[in-house]
Amino acid sequence: MEKPCVVLLTGSGGDAQGWGNMSVTEAVFGAVKANGFDCRIVTAESRKEMEAGLQSGPCSLVWSALYFFSPRSDIIAIPEDAVWVADVLDELHIPYIGPSARTMKNLISKFATHEILAAAGVAVPKHWLIPPARPEDVSTFPAFVKPNGESRSVGINEKSVTCNPDELKKQIDFIHRELGQEAVIEEYLPGEEYTVMVIGNGKEQEILPGRVTVPKECYGKYPVLRSDLRGVGLTHVSIPDAHIEEAKGLAAAACRALQCSDHIRIDMKVGSDGKLRIMEVNGIPGLKPVKSWSPQIFALYHPGEEPYRDLIGTIVSCAWERANG
Numbered sequence: 001m002e003k004p005c006v007v008l009l010t011g012s013g014g015d016a017q018g019w020g021n022m023s024v025t026e027a028v029f030g031a032v033k034a035n036g037f038d039c040r041i042v043t044a045e046s047r048k049e050m051e052a053g054l055q056s057g058p059c060s061l062v063w064s065a066l067y068f069f070s071p072r073s074d075i076i077a078i079p080e081d082a083v084w085v086a087d088v089l090d091e092l093h094i095p096y097i098g099p100s101a102r103t104m105k106n107l108i109s110k111f112a113t114h115e116i117l118a119a120a121g122v123a124v125p126k127h128w129l130i131p132p133a134r135p136e137d138v139s140t141f142p143a144f145v146k147p148n149g150e151s152r153s154v155g156i157n158e159k160s161v162t163c164n165p166d167e168l169k170k171q172i173d174f175i176h177r178e179l180g181q182e183a184v185i186e187e188y189l190p191g192e193e194y195t196v197m198v199i200g201n202g203k204e205q206e207i208l209p210g211r212v213t214v215p216k217e218c219y220g221k222y223p224v225l226r227s228d229l230r231g232v233g234l235t236h237v238s239i240p241d242a243h244i245e246e247a248k249g250l251a252a253a254a255c256r257a258l259q260c261s262d263h264i265r266i267d268m269k270v271g272s273d274g275k276l277r278i279m280e281v282n283g284i285p286g287l288k289p290v291k292s293w294s295p296q297i298f299a300l301y302h303p304g305e306e307p308y309r310d311l312i313g314t315i316v317s318c319a320w321e322r323a324n325g
């Protein structure tokens with residue numbers, strides 16, 4: 001019998017939106033093959049190129065680094081007329097790794113994620129989306145300002161923590177002007193930072209919490225992962241010694257509420273009351289072999305000979321079973 005073929009789909013947006021650049025895609029490719037699957041890499045900048053790439057060879061399951069097609073490689077910047085990869089795959093009846101099209105759209109909007117989680121009783125910070133809300137509607141200070149649809153801490157700097165309406169307004173203007181999108185305002189969470197990997201489905205699902213730290217002297221006034229602290233080898237992930245059951249419970253509830261599958265990563269921080277809140281849920285977590293948080297966490301809990309190969313194998317196998325189960 002022929003081996004199932006996993007198609008890795010990427011394009012210009014693969015680093016900003018998804019698991020990483022072409023060298024990361026090549027590392028994923030090697031690990032998929034090492035797990036006994038056939039694999040192909042397809043790069044596409046449009047639906048037409050994607051369909052041509054999928055038709056040019058075998059395709060049992062797609063794994064996409066892209067939420068949607070975009071010429072932008074620097075930021076996510078969702079266009080109004082975005083063509084979503086998962087929508088196209090649904091239309092073509094091709095199974096894919098990761099959450100459904102609807103869940104992916106909810107995850108990429110931090111505000112939509114918060115609204116769904118809050119409605120399900122899952123702990124999130126107080127939150128506003130501006131527009132449609134106005135800066136005057138924000139009733140909590142300090143208030144944290146961030147772009148609604150970015151990742152890798154894009155748009156996050158020392159001024160993201162605002163202590164009065166004037167600072168708040170300036171930072172919202174900065175997000176609107178520089179990133180051309182809505183700003184999400186959240187209650188500022190002053191405590192420790194966690195990131196929780198969720199891998200597998202149903203009874204096989206594993207929830208693996210990690211504690212994220214950077215050397216204390218790298219922080220400015222606030223313990224916040226600014227954009228200049230990301231992707232430069234400064235963040236460190238370890239097995240936490242506190243908030244473990246709380247983090248697992250929150251992650252499980254969030255996955256249920258958002259209907260996540262296969263592999264996602266949930267970022268959390270401790271609020272002023274000492275309890276965790278969910279900051280965001282990543283639908284396509286980074287997969288840089290050493291640097292990204294998911295591979296780091298997996299290696300902490302599954303320190304085999306080749307944890308990266310095992311991580312990729314677990315993700316592909318659980319999606320394959322879900323699609324064929």
Ligand SMILES: Nc1ncnc2c1ncn2[C@@H]1O[C@H](COP(=O)(O)OP(=O)(O)OP(=O)(O)O)[C@@H](O)[C@H]1O
Pocket residue numbers: 125144146150151152153154156186187188189190193223224225226267269279280282
């Ligand atoms: N409400 C908040 N209070 C305090 N700090 C926050 C808050 N929201 C975000 N941060 C800080 O900003 C960082 C980036 O925020 P967040 O995780 O929401 O966005 P991101 O850029 O999409 O991250 P990722 O790269 O994980 O996708 C967090 O890791 C945290 O340090």
Ligand SMILES: [Mg+2]
Pocket residue numbers: 152267280
């Ligand atoms: Mg994050």
